[in-house]
Each structure stands twice: as structure tokens, then as C-alpha cells.
Amino acid sequence: MARAEKGFFGGVYGKxxxxxxxxxxGKVFARSKxxxxxxxxxxxxxxxxxRFQKVSRFAHTLRPIVACTFRKNHRGRIGTNIVxxxxxxxxxxxxxxxxxxxxxxxxxxxxxxxxxxAEDAIRVAGHIEFRWWEVEEHPNAHVVLVAYFPKxxxxxxxxxxxxxAAGTARLEIPPxxxxxxxxxxxxFVTPNLADASMSEYTGRVKAVVTRSRKRGARKPR
Numbered sequence: 001m002a003r004a005e006k007g008f009f010g011g012v013y014g015k016x017x018x019x020x021x022x023x024x025x026g027k028v029f030a031r032s033k034x035x036x037x038x039x040x041x042x043x044x045x046x047x048x049x050x051r052f053q054k055v056s057r058f059a060h061t062l063r064p065i066v067a068c069t070f071r072k073n074h075r076g077r078i079g080t081n082i083v084x085x086x087x088x089x090x091x092x093x094x095x096x097x098x099x100x101x102x103x104x105x106x107x108x109x110x111x112x113x114x115x116x117x118a119e120d121a122i123r124v125a126g127h128i129e130f131r132w133w134e135v136e137e138h139p140n141a142h143v144v145l146v147a148y149f150p151k152x153x154x155x156x157x158x159x160x161x162x163x164x165a166a167g168t169a170r171l172e173i174p175p176x177x178x179x180x181x182x183x184x185x186x187x188f189v190t191p192n193l194a195d196a197s198m199s200e201y202t203g204r205v206k207a208v209v210t211r212s213r214k215r216g217a218r219k220p221r
Contacts, residue, residue: 046096050097050099051088051096055087056084057153058101058153060080061153062080063079064157066082066109068193069111069159069189070196083108087101103148106183107199109196109199110198111196111197113137113141113190113195115197116135116186116200117132117200118132118200119202121186123207126173126178127172128147128171128173128182128205129168130169130202131168132167133167137164141163141188141190141197142163142164143162143163143164143169143187144157144186144188144189144196145159145161145171145186149182149183150183151180156171156174178207181204181205182204182207183203184201184204184205186199187199187200
């Protein structure tokens with residue numbers, strides 16, 4: 001802020017807009033306000049920035065589902081923030097700039113329910129098959145199925161399409177993702193979403209490639 005002594009024409013000093021007034025040897029001078037120079041981020045700052053971008057980009061694809069599978073177990077913390085925190089702590093591997101996520105260590109649900117002891121997921125044309133056993137504990141718990149497609153940074157998920165007692169469920173894959181590999185997880189939540197199980201990683205499932213017969217080619221007899 002600029003100040004005037006003895007009226008405006010008696011002398012001005014300070015900042016006025018982009019102009020700085022100052023006094024030297026009894027005289028008033030003006031100069032442009034210096035611009036703030038942006039410093040290039042340090043290697044440590046760049047490392048932390050890339051780490052956060054990579055983790056949050058993945059975690060935000062899970063936002064709707066983890067809002068249900070963590071909500072009641074962590075004192076109001078947002079599910080996405082819990083996933084980000086756990087990936088930072090346990091699943092982010094490698095050195096800057098070659099950072100990767102170890103999906104086998106990612107958790108998409110957590111609570112006091114027992115696990116279902118799942119098998120590795122199986123890719124079938126059009127869907128992913130999930131199977132598990134130990135169905136007696138909380139047989140009416142809802143199954144949570146999640147698949148993440150790293151190449152296109154998209155996730156698909158369902159909750160409640162089957163109950164724990166069923167021992168099997170499927171996750172339908174939209175046509176746009178049929179040709180993409182997926183990382184998969186399974187978990188369980190109570191019908192009122194008050195509690196959940198620790199999720200299990202059910203492996204990477206490869207895309208099912210169907211080869212179409214060339215037009216005009218004859219079928220072998």
C-alpha cells in the first residue's frame with residue numbers, strides 16, 4: 001500500500017498497483033514491482049509429485065466403491081484417502097522416475113469380517129469369474145468385485161450381485177474393455193455396509209482374444 005506525506009504531492013512511498021515508490025536522498029522515485037521468480041522444483045519435490053500423481057490417478061477410479069467398503073471402519077476418513085495412504089505405505093515400488101504399483105498389495109476393503117479365501121479370478125469372454133470358499137461365516141454378506149485396467153486407467157466394480165454363501169460370482173466386462181488386461185480383487189461387506197472384510201487380490205487376468213476368420217476363407221472339413 002502506498003502512503004502520502006503532506007498530501008499526494010508532498011511525497012509518496014510504498015506500493016501502488018504494480019509500481020513501487022521509494023525515497024532516496026530526499027527525492028521520490030518509482031519502479032516496477034519485481035516479479036516473483038519461480039524456482040524449478042528439486043528432484044525430491046519432483047519425486048513426491050510423481051508419486052502422488054501416480055497413486056491418486058489409480059485410487060480415484062475406485063472412489064464410488066471404496067466409499068462403501070471403508071466408510072464405517074476408519075472414523076469417517078474418505079475411502080479414497082485410505083487407499084492412497086495404503087498404496088503409498090505398502091504398494092508403491094521402484095525408484096523415481098520408474099515407479100510402479102504392486103497391485104497384489106492394494107487393499108480395496110477392510111474391516112473385521114473374515115476373508116472368503118478366494119481363488120484366482122478367471123477371464124471368460126464377456127466377464128470375469130470369481131470363486132471362493134469358507135462361506136459359513138456371515139453367509140449373507142455381499143460380495144464386492146473389482147477389476148482395474150491399468151493401460152486405460154479404468155475400474156469396474158459391483159457390490160451385492162451375490163452373497164457369500166453362493167461361493168461364486170461374475171463381473172461383466174463392457175465391450176470397450178474386452179481387449180484389456182485387468183487387476184482384480186474380491187471382498188465382502190455386511191448388507192448395511194457397517195463392516196467389511198479385508199480384501200483379497202485375485203490376480204491379473206489376461207484379455208481373451210478372439211480371432212475372427214478371414215472373410216472368404218473356407219472352413220476346414
